[in-house]
Amino acid sequence: MATFSDLSSRLTDSLKNLRGKGKLSPADVDGTVREIRRALLDADVSLDVVKDFTGRVRERALGDDVSKALNPAQQVVQIVNDELVTILGGEQRRLEFAKKPPTVIMLAGLQGAGKTTLAGKLAKYLAKDKHTPLLVACDLQRPNAVNQLQVVGEKAGVAVFAPEPGNGVGDPVKVAKQSIKYAQDKVYDVVIIDTAGRLGVDAELMKQASDIRKATDPDEVLFVIDAMIGQDAIATAKAFQEGVDFTGVVLSKLDGDARGGAALSVVSSTGRPILFASTGESLDEFEPFYPDRMASRILDLGDILTLIEQAQEAFDADEATKMAEKFKTDTFTLNDFLSQMQQLKKMGSLKNMMGMLPGAGKMKDQLDNFDEKEITRTEAIIQSMTPAERDNTKLLNGSRRLRIAKGSGMTVTDVNALVNRFEQAAKMMKTVAKGGVPQVPGMGQMAGLAHGKGRSAAPAKKKGSKSGNPAKRAAENAGLAVAASGSGGASGAGFGLGAGKPGGPTPEELDALQKFLGKG
Amino acid sequence: MASKWSLGAKLKGMFGRATIDDETWDDLESTLLSADFGPDVADQVIAQMRDMVAKSGVTDSADVVRLLRELLEERLARFDTTLKLSERPAVILVVGVNGVGKTTTIGKLARFISSAGRSVVVGAADTFRAAAVDQLATWAERAGVEVVRPQSDGQDPASVAFQTVEFAKNNGTDIVIVDTAGRLQTKSGLMDELSKIRRVIEKQVPVSEVLLVLDATTGQNGLAQAEAFLEHAGVTGLVLTKLDGSAKGGFVLAVQERTGIPVKLVGTGEGLGDLSGFNPVSFAAQLVE
Numbered sequence: 001m002a003t004f005s006d007l008s009s010r011l012t013d014s015l016k017n018l019r020g021k022g023k024l025s026p027a028d029v030d031g032t033v034r035e036i037r038r039a040l041l042d043a044d045v046s047l048d049v050v051k052d053f054t055g056r057v058r059e060r061a062l063g064d065d066v067s068k069a070l071n072p073a074q075q076v077v078q079i080v081n082d083e084l085v086t087i088l089g090g091e092q093r094r095l096e097f098a099k100k101p102p103t104v105i106m107l108a109g110l111q112g113a114g115k116t117t118l119a120g121k122l123a124k125y126l127a128k129d130k131h132t133p134l135l136v137a138c139d140l141q142r143p144n145a146v147n148q149l150q151v152v153g154e155k156a157g158v159a160v161f162a163p164e165p166g167n168g169v170g171d172p173v174k175v176a177k178q179s180i181k182y183a184q185d186k187v188y189d190v191v192i193i194d195t196a197g198r199l200g201v202d203a204e205l206m207k208q209a210s211d212i213r214k215a216t217d218p219d220e221v222l223f224v225i226d227a228m229i230g231q232d233a234i235a236t237a238k239a240f241q242e243g244v245d246f247t248g249v250v251l252s253k254l255d256g257d258a259r260g261g262a263a264l265s266v267v268s269s270t271g272r273p274i275l276f277a278s279t280g281e282s283l284d285e286f287e288p289f290y291p292d293r294m295a296s297r298i299l300d301l302g303d304i305l306t307l308i309e310q311a312q313e314a315f316d317a318d319e320a321t322k323m324a325e326k327f328k329t330d331t332f333t334l335n336d337f338l339s340q341m342q343q344l345k346k347m348g349s350l351k352n353m354m355g356m357l358p359g360a361g362k363m364k365d366q367l368d369n370f371d372e373k374e375i376t377r378t379e380a381i382i383q384s385m386t387p388a389e390r391d392n393t394k395l396l397n398g399s400r401r402l403r404i405a406k407g408s409g410m411t412v413t414d415v416n417a418l419v420n421r422f423e424q425a426a427k428m429m430k431t432v433a434k435g436g437v438p439q440v441p442g443m444g445q446m447a448g449l450a451h452g453k454g455r456s457a458a459p460a461k462k463k464g465s466k467s468g469n470p471a472k473r474a475a476e477n478a479g480l481a482v483a484a485s486g487s488g489g490a491s492g493a494g495f496g497l498g499a500g501k502p503g504g505p506t507p508e509e510l511d512a513l514q515k516f517l518g519k520g
Numbered sequence: 521m522a523s524k525w526s527l528g529a530k531l532k533g534m535f536g537r538a539t540i541d542d543e544t545w546d547d548l549e550s551t552l553l554s555a556d557f558g559p560d561v562a563d564q565v566i567a568q569m570r571d572m573v574a575k576s577g578v579t580d581s582a583d584v585v586r587l588l589r590e591l592l593e594e595r596l597a598r599f600d601t602t603l604k605l606s607e608r609p610a611v612i613l614v615v616g617v618n619g620v621g622k623t624t625t626i627g628k629l630a631r632f633i634s635s636a637g638r639s640v641v642v643g644a645a646d647t648f649r650a651a652a653v654d655q656l657a658t659w660a661e662r663a664g665v666e667v668v669r670p671q672s673d674g675q676d677p678a679s680v681a682f683q684t685v686e687f688a689k690n691n692g693t694d695i696v697i698v699d700t701a702g703r704l705q706t707k708s709g710l711m712d713e714l715s716k717i718r719r720v721i722e723k724q725v726p727v728s729e730v731l732l733v734l735d736a737t738t739g740q741n742g743l744a745q746a747e748a749f750l751e752h753a754g755v756t757g758l759v760l761t762k763l764d765g766s767a768k769g770g771f772v773l774a775v776q777e778r779t780g781i782p783v784k785l786v787g788t789g790e791g792l793g794d795l796s797g798f799n800p801v802s803f804a805a806q807l808v809e
Contacts, residue, residue, distance in 0.1 A: 041559045044739030047550055111762065111790070112619025112735065116650075142790070143623075143658035144651045151650035167658060199765040226619065230556040230739020232767035239766075253618060256704040258741035281618070281649075 029061045032076040043298045045261030046234035049268045057083055081295055088263060089291030091273040096247070098219045101189040102134070104180065106216065108209055108244050109224035110236060111197030114252035116145065118224055118278055119194040120152035121286035126190050127158055134188035136179040137162035138172040138212060139196040149194055156283050159188065172196070172208060177215040193218070200239025209244040221246040222275065225266060228258035233265040241270050251289065252278035263294050334390040337422050338382040380408040381418050393419055540579060545570065548588075555770035555807060558740050565591065589808040595773060596800035599782030603757065605638075607728045609688035611696045611721055613681075615714060615753050616733035617745055618702030621761035623652065625733055625787055626697050627659025628795035638694040640665040643684025645677040645717065646701040656699050662792055666693070677701065677713065678720040685724045705748030714753045731784070733759045736769035746775045755779075761787035764794070768807055 033054050040050045060083070061076050097103045105122065107115045116139070123133040135153045137160060139145035146166035153160035161179045164170025176193055183191045195212060198205035213221060223246035225233065240246060249270075251263055254277050263274060274289040382390060384407035389395050396404075396419060398412075405412045545566055552562040565588075572587050605612075612629070614622045623646070630640045642660050646652035647670050660667035668684040681698045688696045700717060703710035721727055732755040734742055749755050758776075760769050763786050772783055783798040 038559050041553060042740055044741070047553045110737065110765070112621065114619060142655075143627075144655040147651035147654050148649075155650070199762070201764075201766050226735075226737070228617070228735075228739060228741040229737050230742075230767070230771065231554050232556070232737045232765070235766045236737070253704065255706065256617065256741065257706050257744060258739065261739070 026062060028073075029058055029076055032073045033058050033061075036076070036080050039299065040261060040264075043259035043261035044228075044230045044233070044265075045298065046231055046265035046269070048234060049265045052268070053083065053087075053264070081299060084264065084295035084298060085291050087268055088274065088289075088294050090267065091271065092289075092291065093248075093273055093275070094288075095275065096219050097190075102180065102183040103190045103220075104193065104216050104218040105190065105220045105222060106176075106193045106195065106213060106218040107222050107224055108195055108240060108246060109197060110199065110226070110229075111142075113197060113224040113226050114278055115139075115197065115224045116148050116152060116194050117281060117283075118222075118250055118252065118276075118286070119149065119192050120156045120158075120283045121278065122192055122276075123153070123158040123190075124156040124283045125286055127156065131190050132188045133158050133190040133192055134179065134183050134186075135160045136176065136191055136193045137164070137166065138176050138179075138193050140164055140166040140170040140172050140175070141168065141196040143167055145194075145196065152283070159186075173211045173215050176212045180216055191216075200236040200243070206239065206243035209240075213244055218247075220248055222248050222250050223266075223272070224250045224252055224278075225262055227251050227254050227260040227262060228256060229262045233262035234269050237266045237270050241272075246270075246272060248273055248275040250274070250276045250278060251294075254278060255280045255285065259298050260294060261298055264298060334382050334385060334393060334422055335387070337426075338379060338390070377408075377410065377414070378418055381405075381410055381415055384408040393423060540573060540584070552770070555768035556739055556742075557770035558743075558774055561770070561774050585808060589804050592773070592807055593800050593804040596776065596783075596804055599776055599780075601757075601782050601784050601798045601800075603784055604728055605633075605695060607726060609641075609685065609693055609696045609725060610728040611685060611688075611698065611725055612729045612731060613698045613700065613718060613721065613727055613753065614731050614733060614759075615700050615749055615755070616702060617704050620702065620733045620735040620738075621759075621787055622702065622733045623656050623659060623699055624790060625731075625759050625761060625785070625795065626656065626699050627663050628787065628792055629785070630660065630665045630697055631663035631792050632795055633695050634663060634665055639692075640695045640697060641668060641684060641688050641691070641693045642666070643668045643681055643696060643698040644670060645680040645684070645698050647673075647675050647677050647680060648701040652699070652701065666691075678717045681717050682720050682724065685721055689724065705745050711748065711752040714749075718753055727754075729757055729784075730755045731757050731759050732781070733761055734769075734772070734775070736760050736762045737765060737767040738769075738771060740771060742771040743775055743778060746779050746781060750779050750781060755781050757782060757784035759783075759785040759787060760798070763806075764788040770807065 036057070037050055037054050040053070041047070045053070057076065057079050060079050095105075107119055109115050119135055123135055126133045135149055135156075135158055137146040137149045139149070144167065146162050146164070150160050150162060161175075161182055163178065164175055172195065179191055179193065182188075193212065193216065195209060196205070198209060200206070221244060223237065223240050225237070229236070249266055249272055251260065251274055254260065266272070267274060274291075274294075277287050277289045277294075279285045279287060381404060384404045385396075389400060389404075396415075401412050401415045401419075404410075405415050408415075548569065549562055549566055552565055553559065557565065568591055569584075569588060572591065573584065576583075576587070578584055578587065603612075604610075614626055616622050626642055630642055634640050640663070642656060642665060644653040644656045644667060646656070653669050657667050657669065666687070668680065668687050670680045671683075677700060684696055684698060687693065698717070698721070700714065701710075703714070705711060718727055718730070730749075730753050732746060732749045732753075734745065738745070746755065746758070758772065758781055760772055760783055763769060776782060783803075786796055786798055786803070788794045788796070
């Protein structure tokens with residue numbers, strides 16, 4: 001089965017040609033969009049949704065609000081991720097409770113979607129939350145569905161209303177209606193109605209579901225859909241929307257390895273939010289739906305970031321080798337510092353990259369404080385120096401510093417600060433290149449950095465994270481990407497960033513980075 | 521209400537023009553993708569179709585639909601769809617992920633076989649899922665066949681399977697059908713359990729068929745399921761269920777070709793009689809109609 005890693009290699013090839021171009025032409029965008037289209041289809045996103053979605057991505061990519069720092073493919077991929085998260089998370093909300101109990105929740109979906117198990121999970125979850133749920137057996141059709149719900153209810157420790165034996169005996173609509181009264185009488189504050197699985201094309205059963213709905217006036221109708229469903233997701237979702245209508249979606253069997261493109265299809269085509277994710281057969285395997293995790297899963301984001309990291313090549317293999325040599329032989333100059341800054345800037349600005357990581361939302365504040373203009377100012381100062389001055393900071397006497405300050409529109413204090421920072425960085429990198437652990441101002445000792453043996457190897461291509469969790473892998477790879485300028489071991493130590501610490505840079509690290517840039 | 525879409529109707533619409541152009545091929549691709557063929561297979565089929573159309577020089581929509589049907593038929597028919605049940609007792613192990621229709625299929629299959637004059641016993645080796653044993657027992661009753669239940673709650677599935685085979689041997693029952701719990705192929709412990717169930721059965725008698733039940737609504741994950749179950753349980757045949765819905769099950773073409781496992785049975789409803797042998801001609805026709 002084609003996976004996103006196939007996409008990675010295809011994109012890497014096309015990226016080699018694109019590197020270095022700053023503008024987006026339709027040709028640039030179309031190539032990447034075609035690849036994304038294929039990846040989405042492989043992920044089972046419905047064709048119409050794919051067409052729609054890639055159309056919007058293309059439009060946005062060709063529009064004005066495009067980052068000049070990322071190369072075209074990266075920009076497109078970033079937009080894709082953004083759009084996915086936006087759509088998937090769009091109408092996110094919590095379960096709606098009735099003002100006057102009982103709250104009625106009706107479950108609907110295809111056969112085998114996982115409704116009955118979900119009913120148990122929901123009940124258990126609500127019970128833990130101090131509610132008194134009542135499970136109602138309205139699947140009177142599937143052999144022993146009533147028994148199944150009873151066993152589930154027992155496991156969840158909640159009551160089950162099952163006046164009819166099922167197996168073809170009893171009227172689900174009547175039972176549903178009765179259950180409301182029963183709940184009121186016995187003071188249950190939530191009623192969870194399990195219904196029979198039914199096909200979207202089954203007019204009779206769709207009518208029955210609609211009748212159940214009319215009889216009970218639910219506060220929530222949850223459409224349960226299997227994460228492994230393919231192109232049929234859209235037809236089925238629409239059928240249920242027309243036949244019964246639902247207020248929210250639950251995606252089940254997410255513990256499998258289906259990419260789950262159905263999530264995008266359903267939300268996109270019905271506008272209803274996905275409220276929960278069912279992640280296993282046990283009654284505890286139930287959680288709120290996380291749009292960014294789903295986006296990662298559909299696109300296999302870990303691969304994307306690896307791809308970006310490779311493609312970014314903020315430095316050539318040669319550059320890195322040279323850099324490592326310089327640290328070892330103490331010939332790291334302001335020129336090199338400048339080029340490191342420029343790499344950092346080229347790397348799509350930390351902000352954009354970080355923004356792509358699942359969970360980046362939490363780092364948004366730190367990211368907003370991170371000012372790329374600092375890098376530009378530093379660049380300006382260095383560029384006002386002569387080559388000789390850049391090679392040897394010892395030349396920088398008062399009058400030179402004044403000239404530099406004037407030339408770059410900064411003050412002598414700024415110039416002094418930069419030179420100090422640079423000299424500290426050079427010293428630190430030399431220490432690391434020789435295998436020691438550097439003292440990073442503002443950070444104290446950093447554990448885990450002692451492996452900087454000044455390897456002259458290029459940033460190893462196979463250094464990608466091996467974590468199975470796509471979000472974690474993405475974070476680790478981003479950390480590695482940012483850190484990979486410079487020596488083989490000390491990874492970006494010059495900017496106070498930990499060597500690829502899992503989870504990406506911490507707020508402390510970002511602070512240290514800002515200090516280096518003269519902001520903190 | 522969802523309606524079963526018609527590839528043929530779409531094709532007729534698009535091929536109604538005098539020429540076959542790029543847009544035509546785009547439309548064909550769309551319709552293949554919508555049937556869950558998957559991008560790879562869709563590409564292949566289109567390449568083949570282009571070839572065939574070029575060689576035969578057709579421009580008529582009806583002809584193109586026919587060509588496509590023939591192409592699909594040919595590819596689908598390369599496999600042997602017969603159930604190999606000559607052993608005595610002949611053991612059929614039914615496997616698959618959760619919710620695909622294993623138990624219902626067993627009910628139908630038991631009825632199908634016993635109507636053909638053979639005696640059947642079913643084994644309720646799904647000792648995990650709530651009320652699964654009861655569910656199978658209900659189907660056994662409807663089909664008029666014997667059922668072997670676990671002796672204790674949560675009994676080891678392999679031992680229930682063993683006991684079912686034992687029953688068949690002691691009573692001269694022709695066919696044994698063993699139900700197993702649904703399991704996602706990502707759960708290695710559960711996949712190992714399946715291997716064990718098979719091994720334990722084979723202590724008494726070779727397993728004649730391992731049927732993997734696949735839901736027609738499955739997307740590209742169907743291929744991953746087939747590969748994993750093949751590896752752990754040695755699947756010999758596929759059952760494609762829920763074909764009475766709007767899904768076409770096009771992924772089955774890739775599964776057959778990549779794994780070599782033939783589709784042997786198709787399920788078309790929740791009723792006892794809603795099972796038939798796989799017929800590539802009618803399957804291709806329903807894909808294309």
